Amino acid sequence: MATAFPGREAAVAGRRERHWFFSVVRHVDFALVGSALALALIGVVMVYSATREQLIQAGADPHAYLKRQLIWVVIGLIVMVVVGLFDYHVYQQWGYVIYGLVVSGLIGVFLIGKSQYGSVRWYQFGPLQLQPSEFAAIGLIIAVATYCSRRTGVLEFREMLGILVLAGVPMVLVFKQPDLGTTIILGVTLAAMLVAAGVRVRYLVLLFVVVVAAFVLALHAHLLKPYQLQRLTGFLHPNEGQSTYNYDATQSKIAIAGGGATGTGLFHGTSTNGLLIPNQQNDFIFSAVGEQLGFLGGAVVIALFGIIALRMLRAAQTARDSFGRLLCSGALVFLAFSVFENIGMAIGIMPITGIPLPFLSYGGSASFAFFATVGLVLNVEMRRLGRR
Numbered sequence: 001m002a003t004a005f006p007g008r009e010a011a012v013a014g015r016r017e018r019h020w021f022f023s024v025v026r027h028v029d030f031a032l033v034g035s036a037l038a039l040a041l042i043g044v045v046m047v048y049s050a051t052r053e054q055l056i057q058a059g060a061d062p063h064a065y066l067k068r069q070l071i072w073v074v075i076g077l078i079v080m081v082v083v084g085l086f087d088y089h090v091y092q093q094w095g096y097v098i099y100g101l102v103v104s105g106l107i108g109v110f111l112i113g114k115s116q117y118g119s120v121r122w123y124q125f126g127p128l129q130l131q132p133s134e135f136a137a138i139g140l141i142i143a144v145a146t147y148c149s150r151r152t153g154v155l156e157f158r159e160m161l162g163i164l165v166l167a168g169v170p171m172v173l174v175f176k177q178p179d180l181g182t183t184i185i186l187g188v189t190l191a192a193m194l195v196a197a198g199v200r201v202r203y204l205v206l207l208f209v210v211v212v213a214a215f216v217l218a219l220h221a222h223l224l225k226p227y228q229l230q231r232l233t234g235f236l237h238p239n240e241g242q243s244t245y246n247y248d249a250t251q252s253k254i255a256i257a258g259g260g261a262t263g264t265g266l267f268h269g270t271s272t273n274g275l276l277i278p279n280q281q282n283d284f285i286f287s288a289v290g291e292q293l294g295f296l297g298g299a300v301v302i303a304l305f306g307i308i309a310l311r312m313l314r315a316a317q318t319a320r321d322s323f324g325r326l327l328c329s330g331a332l333v334f335l336a337f338s339v340f341e342n343i344g345m346a347i348g349i350m351p352i353t354g355i356p357l358p359f360l361s362y363g364g365s366a367s368f369a370f371f372a373t374v375g376l377v378l379n380v381e382m383r384r385l386g387r388r
Contacts, residue, residue: 027382032311035304036080036359036374040073040367042301043285043360049266050280050288051362053273065281065362072364076371083375087383091376092323095146099166102139105132106173121177133182134365136170137189138372141330143167144190148197149323155199160207163194180228181353185338187211192333196316196326231352238348245352248284251277252346256290256298263294281362283354286346301360305339308374312336315381324380331373338370 051065114124122129175183230245255271269291316328342357344350356366
């Protein structure tokens, strides 16, 4: 008759759990996590500096945005941990389901979403808003990576068409909100993933020609609204529309230039305290960094983004399979182009497209999406040697 030793079995199970925990922690990329967290904390301070004077003048709690952004960061960190815990192959198994949920969310916003500033982009839950387009890139990355990883060899033209159809659905839905900036981000992310997936060069060239032709046709057919066209081309004519469509960009450049090398000091920015940049806490948060922290502060922020990009590139290079490599490649381009576009917009070298600056701009949806993106890369990197 076998004798049970419940105490010994519990001890063995406990040791296994501890071993699994320490094994996972030992392979966490702390440079990636630390850089993202540092940027998020800088963002909390910058959001507070950009909103406190506005709230004081309105007779409201000057810490309101600060408290909310702190909550978004904490929830974002939880999202990152949860996304990183499950073996990333689970996302391959559920790739099309995740894609379907994202597309359903984009469709639903037209039915029950809230209209604001002439756009229908948000779900309203009491005082909270959720913007499904912020998660469109994650759904696209997982779906395209799933589709490509289930095929061997070089992707042929028919398979590229399948990817374009897969990506076209969320892109059209986002464009119709309208959200041109996120549509551009999705397009750039898709193009990078096609390259990483090994689509033949001649097909990529053909796709580029078709996209250019479609853009020219859209201009002639007036598919772009006048304000969208002005925002897209305004940076080419910086001396025009300074009181209208180029106003935000003009004021942003003035603020950054006023910061000089070391900045005016935290909470002492003339443009920031004077509320000269509308909704500065969102798209133009980098102007608050440049004015108050100067060139050095801006350089630190860009360096932290550089660390994140390098760690994501390393994760893509060391991934143990094509699915992991494509996940990391898509995540890298999604984040890197968002940074380039937003900072470029703030300093006047890129169009104004309403793209948030990852981890710094105010908002819960964007925070969750970018932390989830980091979680995907952490997931792949922790398991690059076959660890589960």
